[in-house]
Amino acid sequence: QQQVKQSPQSLIVQKGGIPIINCAYENTAFDYFPWYQQFPGKGPALLIAIRPDVSEKKEGRFTISFNKSAKQFSLHIMDSQPGDSATYFCAAGNTPLVFGKGTRLSVIA
């Protein structure tokens, strides 16, 4: 009940493409769904977050889509750039957060 399943493990896209990373959770009590971006050797940084009372949230080129009935949420990166190459983690819950295992994204020029 506490797992968050994230896919794919790795993703390679061309510059300008729209990578999509998916997460699924089991615990219906979870009420906060953030995405974190991590560069090698650094701590993760919050990218964008959503609560279950909305189905979509956009911040710049990053969009979260949330499907409460399916217990799934996803991250879309519009017009991806080589600088977006990083590992992305979804999380769910409140305190403590439960993290997915991460997706390594490579954006190639």
Place this chain on the structure above:
Amino acid sequence: DGGITQSPKYLFRKEGQNVTLSCEQNLNHDAMYWYRQDPGQGLRLIYYSQIVNDFQKGDIAEGYSVSREKKESFPLTVTSAQKNPTAFYLCASTNPRRGGYNEQFFGPGTRLTVL
């Protein structure tokens, strides 16, 4: 500058030694967390504390110990009982609020290597 500091950035330990990783925050956050990161394993919770003088085990607490004597400090001790301690250790903090956007801030991490 508000944030979380972890020290040292790199730490080398001989087998059988205990080591303590430092985590300090000046964000006035109530809750603090320790995670371990291994390649392909994501972030696994070791211990967390929601208030001073109280803490709870996470998913992989065996071989680790913590203390929370001050709100701003949450040190992690990796004991000799931890069988495979080589990893990247991350400290985080937040102010948990039900119904809110509880941004969790991470420190820069400590990379521990057992020689």
